[in-house]
Amino acid sequence: MNRRTGILCLLLLLLAGTAYAQDRLERDPGYVDFGSLNASFSGEPTLEVNVKGGLLKLVAEASRFEDPELASLLRKLKAIQVRGFRVDGAQFDGAARQATSIARKLESRGWDTVIRVREYNEHVDMYVKVVDDAIAGLVVMVVGNGDDDTIFLNIVGEIDPEEVGRIGRKFNIGKLNDW
Amino acid sequence: MDEHVEAYLDGDLPLPDATRFEHGLAGEDWAEAVDLARQIQAGLQAQPQLFCPPHVTQTVLREVRRRARASWIQRLQARAEARWRAMWQPALAMAVLVTLVVSAALVGRTPPAPGYEQAEVAVALEDVKWTLAYLSEVGRQTGRSVRRDVLEPHVVEPMQRAVGIVMDHRPNE
Numbered sequence: 001m002n003r004r005t006g007i008l009c010l011l012l013l014l015l016a017g018t019a020y021a022q023d024r025l026e027r028d029p030g031y032v033d034f035g036s037l038n039a040s041f042s043g044e045p046t047l048e049v050n051v052k053g054g055l056l057k058l059v060a061e062a063s064r065f066e067d068p069e070l071a072s073l074l075r076k077l078k079a080i081q082v083r084g085f086r087v088d089g090a091q092f093d094g095a096a097r098q099a100t101s102i103a104r105k106l107e108s109r110g111w112d113t114v115i116r117v118r119e120y121n122e123h124v125d126m127y128v129k130v131v132d133d134a135i136a137g138l139v140v141m142v143v144g145n146g147d148d149d150t151i152f153l154n155i156v157g158e159i160d161p162e163e164v165g166r167i168g169r170k171f172n173i174g175k176l177n178d179w
Numbered sequence: 180m181d182e183h184v185e186a187y188l189d190g191d192l193p194l195p196d197a198t199r200f201e202h203g204l205a206g207e208d209w210a211e212a213v214d215l216a217r218q219i220q221a222g223l224q225a226q227p228q229l230f231c232p233p234h235v236t237q238t239v240l241r242e243v244r245r246r247a248r249a250s251w252i253q254r255l256q257a258r259a260e261a262r263w264r265a266m267w268q269p270a271l272a273m274a275v276l277v278t279l280v281v282s283a284a285l286v287g288r289t290p291p292a293p294g295y296e297q298a299e300v301a302v303a304l305e306d307v308k309w310t311l312a313y314l315s316e317v318g319r320q321t322g323r324s325v326r327r328d329v330l331e332p333h334v335v336e337p338m339q340r341a342v343g344i345v346m347d348h349r350p351n352e
Contacts, residue, residue: 049306049307049309049310051303051306051307054295055295055299055300055303056303056307058295058300058303059300059303059304059307062300062301062304063304070307070308070311073311074307080306080307080310082306082310082313115321115325117321117324117325119324124317124321126317126318126321138314140314140317142317151313153310153313153314155310155314161318164311164314164315165314165315165318165319166315167311167315168311168312168313168314168315168316169312169315169319170312171308171309171311171312171315172308172309172312
């Protein structure tokens with residue numbers, strides 16, 4: 001193999017690696033598929049948020065002047081997905097089992113448990129996926145009893161929890177009570 | 180000595196050498212050899228001069244030119260091939276490279292963002308804000324819950340009790 005052929009092979013390998021690196025969102029280590037949730041709960045989700053790809057970029061762009069800090073945070077994200085379900089008392093155990101099942105899968109895939117709260121009428125789980133010392137994904141699962149809502153939340157991308165907490169405190173959560 | 184015989188007969192020997200050669204011939208076998216050589220030379224000179232027929236000359240010359248031309252064409256072809264090889268290999272590599280870059284760009288390209296209405300973007304922005312606010316609130320509430328239900332009853336209060344016991348049993352100063 002002469003030098004020219006070697007260089008050509010090297011270029012081929014580099015390009016193949018580049019093409020392979022173009023992972024789809026579903027293959028991202030911080031992504032969690034909530035597709036099975038709808039079948040697990042009796043009704044349709046009361047809240048469904050899917051902000052990703054081009055829409056997420058537009059949202060970041062839209063908030064560039066109004067809130068540069070938020071825009072900066074959003075630019076580092078790849079997707080935000082939320083599913084909210086209304087769970088009555090009889091469905092609480094089933095919803096809790098569903099959350100526990102997802103939690104087990106996350107743990108088996110190397111996600112780290114940040115918070116696990118088990119109260120008689122509320123379960124809270126928070127998991128993070130760490131890749132190369134950086135958070136690549138965040139999952140929050142809140143299962144509430146009675147009139148409380150049950151929320152499954154997944155944020156994909158480079159996440160700084162302190163930044164999320166600080167920026168999140170600026171916004172109104174009143175919508176939660178409107179469900 | 181043979182070369183001296185031939186040179187002597189051809190008159191190529193210098194005079195001192197020729198004189199010495201003639202002295203050396205007396206009573207030697209070389210005299211016979213020189214005589215024989217002289218006869219051969221005279222016989223050859225007596226032969227009629229032959230000329231190559233013109234058609235043979237032309238045929239030989241034509242063949243020589245053909246072979247020379249063939250050799251020249253072969254050299255030219257070899258040189259052209261070497262030059263062409265040096266040109267097409269980088270050109271082919273460049274073509275393959277361009278094809279791969281374009282293919283990689285097409286394969287890895289994310290689909291173009293569909294045209295979102297401004298209202299959709301505004302709703303998405305509100306959803307994002309709400310999500311971040313919810314996340315922040317969950318963190319705050321959980322932090323409060325952990326402090327109230329875990330840290331205070333299981334860490335702070337036992338420590339306070341332990342410190343109180345220690346203080347109560349402290350020897351009087």
